[in-house]
Amino acid sequence: MTAARERHIRVSEIFGPTIQGEGILIGLPTVFVRTGGCDYRCSWCDTLHAVDSDYRDQWRLMSTDEIWQEVTRLAGNRPLTVSLSGGNPAIQPLGPLIERGHREGYRFALETQGSVAKDWFADLDVLVLSPKPPSSGMETDWDAFDACLRMAAEKPQVALKVVVFDDRDYLYARAAAARHPDLPVYLQPGNHTPPPPDDDDAKVDVDGIMDRMLWLVDKVTADRWFEARVLPQLHVLLWGNKRGV
Numbered sequence: 001m002t003a004a005r006e007r008h009i010r011v012s013e014i015f016g017p018t019i020q021g022e023g024i025l026i027g028l029p030t031v032f033v034r035t036g037g038c039d040y041r042c043s044w045c046d047t048l049h050a051v052d053s054d055y056r057d058q059w060r061l062m063s064t065d066e067i068w069q070e071v072t073r074l075a076g077n078r079p080l081t082v083s084l085s086g087g088n089p090a091i092q093p094l095g096p097l098i099e100r101g102h103r104e105g106y107r108f109a110l111e112t113q114g115s116v117a118k119d120w121f122a123d124l125d126v127l128v129l130s131p132k133p134p135s136s137g138m139e140t141d142w143d144a145f146d147a148c149l150r151m152a153a154e155k156p157q158v159a160l161k162v163v164v165f166d167d168r169d170y171l172y173a174r175a176a177a178a179r180h181p182d183l184p185v186y187l188q189p190g191n192h193t194p195p196p197p198d199d200d201d202a203k204v205d206v207d208g209i210m211d212r213m214l215w216l217v218d219k220v221t222a223d224r225w226f227e228a229r230v231l232p233q234l235h236v237l238l239w240g241n242k243r244g245v
């Protein structure tokens, strides 16, 4: 590997195995590598400790080797799916980690909002694109989103996952899905009680989230939107806002 490719990765936390709580791989045993830093700042982000630069002293610059040692230790050296999340993992040099893991039989999924495209997306097994609806306060750059899809080049399985809080978000999700009719679409009710970044176990309003889930099921069925899958954040139902699960 050349010196230029040995760039370090900003890591907020590495944890697991747990089960994937969201979207296309829900229920699957997974180790998470959560990178630090994000080009977005969603109003309801549930992972601000990996976004807000006030918390960067808790992030570690790690080499691919160091991350790999920790992933394999947690996995007990049994290959499994590694989810790369964040923050926005797309702004970190993760290509060499994916190469390394693939040589040992591990699989890689990446969660990103679709704002930054990287050529190594083509090496992933699963790419989850989660464009942000109006309630986030962010604006979607659809050119950047399309660049992410082009980078994936139909190699990884790609899924669309949209968090929905209200009617405007729902319409945004419908429009996003209509732009990409070939992608499987997952709708996720928003958690309106995300943890503040310095509290890893703040109270969560599960009843409120379930009300939103029921509302979403009603919307999808009333609209005869039969391609959409509606799923809650399973890890939030199981463990609330706890970090590292």
Ligand SMILES: C[S@@+](CC[C@H](N)C(=O)[O-])C[C@H]1O[C@@H](n2cnc3c(N)ncnc32)[C@H](O)[C@@H]1O
Binding pocket: 038, 044, 045, 046, 047, 085, 086, 087, 088, 089, 111, 112, 113, 129, 130, 161, 163, 188, 189, 190, 191, 192, 194, 233
């Ligand atoms: C924390 S983000 C990290 C990866 C990437 N930055 C992204 O947003 O896709 C992982 C997933 O959690 C979702 N998420 C964040 N805050 C949430 C909340 N309050 N309720 C429901 N889902 C949330 C995001 O939309 C995204 O799909």
Ligand SMILES: Nc1nc2[nH]cc(C(=O)O)c2c(=O)[nH]1
Binding pocket: 018, 019, 020, 021, 022, 032, 047, 085, 086, 111, 235, 245
């Ligand atoms: N169990 C579990 N599933 C998840 N799916 C997406 C997560 C994330 O924060 O990116 C996440 C997480 O933090 N934990």
Ligand code: SF4
Binding pocket: 038, 039, 040, 041, 042, 045, 046, 047, 048, 051, 086, 087, 088, 113
């Ligand atoms: S893009 Fe993801 S990590 Fe970044 S602020 Fe939004 S939800 Fe949080």
Ligand SMILES: [Mg+2]
Binding pocket: 046, 047
């Ligand atoms: Mg999360």
